[in-house]
Amino acid sequence: MNDPGLLILTSLSSGPKHGHALLLDIDAFAGVRLGPGTLYGAITRLEERGLIEPLDADDRRRPYRLTAAGTAALADSLAGMRRIVEIGTTRLAAAT
């Protein structure tokens, strides 16, 4: 649940954000404070895989947004996690 790539994709699903806005948003919705190096390492990988793309830089701060492939990848990941949550919840209920 604290995979930096997934957290970034989730954050960008509400609209484009630059690095600092991503850190604050991820901290707010997931309670995870990513290090700046970790954040930009994950941004590099996501951009290489075509899951996010940069927009025009605002001063030195460059916002990123989801691509169509990124939206599909996020939907796949969330569906997989949802299945795990459902199975885990069902098994836990049966065990108690």
Place this chain on the structure above:
Amino acid sequence: MKLILLLYPRRWRERYGGELLALLEAEPLTWRVRANVAAAGLQERLHVSQPPQLRVLWAWSVFVVGGMAFQKTSEHWQAVVPARDHMLPTVAFDVVQAAAAIGSAAVLVGVALALPSFLLDLRNGAWSTLRRPILLASIATAVDAGALVAVALDHDVVAASFFVVFAVFALFAWTRAAVLAARRLEQLRAHAYLALTVATTMVVMLVAAAVWFASVNTDAPSFVGPAQLAVIAMFMLAGTALAAGGVKSLRA
């Protein structure tokens, strides 16, 4: 902070450096943040720019520094350990040496397999790109040879220190030159198996060296000083960790 950014590859800095600096200016610059950026920079340099096989080659070089320190430190250990307790450290030491021989052989086989493609690449103009790293490595080797001659002539401590420093520098410079050359070539499937072999020998050596140290330390607690142990452990652990990362990427 700009100095820490030098840990990142040049191309990465050109693309993301400004953004990362802007982010760092908006964040409290704690030691944790600095360490995070430094670690990410090294990871970027090792993980992005090189195929996993070449990361294992870098790992081998780092490990070799620890291995050389181990070799030097372990000299004459038989004199301080009672003969009745020789068996375990002897076996551990032999395992280290055997694994070192297998790992070295695997590295040499990898170089030999890449040699035909490398020579072809040189004929096709690679020399203009590789000239500087090869010259740097050659100069480091020449300086180191000079320091070795000085040590042999009058056993000078300063020359001995120069010899050690330039030996490590030359090792890393040749590794860098080899990696830059190999990055231009197609990676063979055999190189993946050789990388796996090298990484395995490093794990075996790490464990055997730990067993050797523990068994010798029981009889002669002061034989290996804390500084020597720290150097050996640091380079061997760093090398093994790098190799493990390379193998993980290789499997992925």
